[in-house]
Amino acid sequence: VSATALVAIDWGTSAARAYRLDAEGCVQDRRAVPLGIRHVRDARFEPALAKLLGDWHADPVPRIACGMIGSRQGWVEAPYVDCPASLTALADRVVHAPQDALTIVPGVATRDAAGIPDVMRGEETQLLGAVGPDERGVLAILPGTHSKWARVEHGRIVDFTTFMTGELYGLLIEHSMLGRLAGHEPGRFSRDAFSRGAARGLDEGELSHDLFGARTLALTGGLRSEDVADWLSGLLIGREIRAARAWALRAGIDPSSARVIGADALVERYELALADAGILASHGRGDAAARGLWRIAARAGIVAASVEA
Amino acid sequence: VSATALVAIDWGTSAARAYRLDAEGCVQDRRAVPLGIRHVRDARFEPALAKLLGDWHADPVPRIACGMIGSRQGWVEAPYVDCPASLTALADRVVHAPQDALTIVPGVATRDAAGIPDVMRGEETQLLGAVGPDERGVLAILPGTHSKWARVEHGRIVDFTTFMTGELYGLLIEHSMLGRLAGHEPGRFSRDAFSRGAARGLDEGELSHDLFGARTLALTGGLRSEDVADWLSGLLIGREIRAARAWALRAGIDPSSARVIGADALVERYELALADAGILASHGRGDAAARGLWRIAARAGIVAASVEA
Numbered sequence: 215v216s217a218t219a220l221v222a223i224d225w226g227t228s229a230a231r232a233y234r235l236d237a238e239g240c241v242q243d244r245r246a247v248p249l250g251i252r253h254v255r256d257a258r259f260e261p262a263l264a265k266l267l268g269d270w271h272a273d274p275v276p277r278i279a280c281g282m283i284g285s286r287q288g289w290v291e292a293p294y295v296d297c298p299a300s301l302t303a304l305a306d307r308v309v310h311a312p313q314d315a316l317t318i319v320p321g322v323a324t325r326d327a328a329g330i331p332d333v334m335r336g337e338e339t340q341l342l343g344a345v346g347p348d349e350r351g352v353l354a355i356l357p358g359t360h361s362k363w364a365r366v367e368h369g370r371i372v373d374f375t376t377f378m379t380g381e382l383y384g385l386l387i388e389h390s391m392l393g394r395l396a397g398h399e400p401g402r403f404s405r406d407a408f409s410r411g412a413a414r415g416l417d418e419g420e421l422s423h424d425l426f427g428a429r430t431l432a433l434t435g436g437l438r439s440e441d442v443a444d445w446l447s448g449l450l451i452g453r454e455i456r457a458a459r460a461w462a463l464r465a466g467i468d469p470s471s472a473r474v475i476g477a478d479a480l481v482e483r484y485e486l487a488l489a490d491a492g493i494l495a496s497h498g499r500g501d502a503a504a505r506g507l508w509r510i511a512a513r514a515g516i517v518a519a520s521v522e523a
Numbered sequence: 524v525s526a527t528a529l530v531a532i533d534w535g536t537s538a539a540r541a542y543r544l545d546a547e548g549c550v551q552d553r554r555a556v557p558l559g560i561r562h563v564r565d566a567r568f569e570p571a572l573a574k575l576l577g578d579w580h581a582d583p584v585p586r587i588a589c590g591m592i593g594s595r596q597g598w599v600e601a602p603y604v605d606c607p608a609s610l611t612a613l614a615d616r617v618v619h620a621p622q623d624a625l626t627i628v629p630g631v632a633t634r635d636a637a638g639i640p641d642v643m644r645g646e647e648t649q650l651l652g653a654v655g656p657d658e659r660g661v662l663a664i665l666p667g668t669h670s671k672w673a674r675v676e677h678g679r680i681v682d683f684t685t686f687m688t689g690e691l692y693g694l695l696i697e698h699s700m701l702g703r704l705a706g707h708e709p710g711r712f713s714r715d716a717f718s719r720g721a722a723r724g725l726d727e728g729e730l731s732h733d734l735f736g737a738r739t740l741a742l743t744g745g746l747r748s749e750d751v752a753d754w755l756s757g758l759l760i761g762r763e764i765r766a767a768r769a770w771a772l773r774a775g776i777d778p779s780s781a782r783v784i785g786a787d788a789l790v791e792r793y794e795l796a797l798a799d800a801g802i803l804a805s806h807g808r809g810d811a812a813a814r815g816l817w818r819i820a821a822r823a824g825i826v827a828a829s830v831e832a
Binding site for chain 2: 375
């Protein structure tokens with residue numbers, strides 16, 4: 215077994231994922247702990263880090279983290295870097311926890327067409343891990359609670375935009391009148407209901423009207439109660455794709471193909487809806503955060519990397 | 524005191540409002556009870572009606588009701604009447620509870636541009652109460668959990684559309700990350716924050732992106748936490764107005780003026796946002812449901828009305 219060169223942590227609000235990387239930046243080992251920053255009381259981050267790392271904690275290798283750990287509620291605030299944000303700019307603006315226990319990567323900020331700020335923390339690192347510094351121009355998607363779409367080019371995040379797709383889906387299923395309609399069948403997925411919802415989402419319309427369709431279709435026999443959740447998922451993802459495509463076109467980004475980053479069932483749903491929208495989807499590699507942290511650490515001189523893998 | 528000619532009930536999911544009307548259809552007395560159909564167990568509607576009416580129950584006058592009491596979960600199902608739905612069509616399609624304890628008004632259904640059904644129960648009666656049978660053409664708004672916009676003309680509902688504005692607002696404030704940001708100050712209203720949100724809502728954009736602005740603005744000092752709720756309210760109402768105006772234009776309805784029906788603080792918010800959108804707003808009369816029930820009862824011959832007030 216080769217020696218560990220870097221401990222890399224994606225430290226979010228509710229969970230943390232840590233990786234041990236070897237001298238080539240390859241993942242040797244990984245662990246996930248439900249120890250997000252909101253579980254850390256009275257700013258006791260040092261013991262939280264020890265708990266998170268377990269027996270890795272004794273290893274005297276450099277450590278780097280991205281995510282909410284660098285927010286105002288985190289250990290040390292790492293102010294946002296504005297778009298276009300390069301690997302070098304992020305590496306130049308890392309901050310350090312006391313006793314250099316941890317190097318922390320800043321988040322990235324932009325403004326939308328109306329001048330309203332948009333922000334990410336953690337996703338910038340995943341984006342720069344999933345898109346190589348030599349790649350020319352990639353439209354990258356990070357599906358999730360707050361989905362991000364970004365243009366990544368030659369190791370920099372040119373611009374990005376956020377959609378609260380996952381959070382809205384959760385709210386609707388758990389707390390709304392539509393959620394009460396939805397029959398629960400764990401593990402079941404209706405491709406047909408999802409696709410019908412996605413078609414509605416990809417079409418012109420206003421979300422607060424279109425959502426009501428789940429109720430009226432269920433009421434009039436056009437949608438089975440066990441398909442309501444998949445229809446809503448399709449509607450929300452379809453609407454996100456429609457709006458993101460318009461955003462890309464306004465920004466001069468080619469929306470005919472996109473790279474979806476992640477490793478779960480959600481990515482498959484995006485791939486289905488992107489196909490419905492006529493967008494060629496590719497699947498980004500796993501462990502994008504670990505790869506991005508490695509690249510930033512190398513650029514910052516924290517690890518000696520002859521080749522940025 | 525003149526004699527009671529009709530007992531009229533707006534019987535919804537969570538609450539019921541009952542009115543005693545005199546021979547001219549004027550409200551003599553009213554009562555509101557938290558005895559919506561979801562509080563009625565085992566279909567025991569007869570005792571629920573007795574409880575709702577209290578000492579009015581002994582009065583041997585005709586009774587009529589609109590709302591969810593006519594749904595599949597109600598006392599007797601009154602199938603939807605399709606748009607355009609006239610006062611006469613509604614009166615012709617009333618159904619009767621056992622022993623003629625209650626006459627029940629049907630709901631109204633339509634289909635949107637994509638062919639998806641839209642429905643209302645109770646609002647059809649309010650619309651026909653708030654717009655006189657002699658009026659030529661009114662764009663009417665019923666703000667609420669599920670806001671309705673309708674074209675009402677010569678005593679018929681030509682078409683309508685629904686927005687889940689109030690339900691989304693409640694979900695966001697009570698259960699979302701944005702709600703956790705929002706400082707709570709009962710009774711306070713920030714006209715400025717509401718108007719800024721409404722401006723964003725009236726502009727082009729996708730809701731699931733625009734909502735995220737509440738977070739980024741709060742994070743970057745552009746919005747005080749105690750103003751987050753009003754900004755979100757403005758955004759949602761603004762977006763509803765934008766989409767409803769587009770709906771009206773597609774349907775050949777003049778959207779330059781609108782009548783807002785209701786009697787609470789929500790109506791004031793709609794009037795502010797409509798003014799921001801350049802739409803001339805008027806305030807519909809109160810007790811629209813009682814007036815509508817009177818008109819339907821008269822048309823159905825349940826009360827003898829020489830003049831339909």
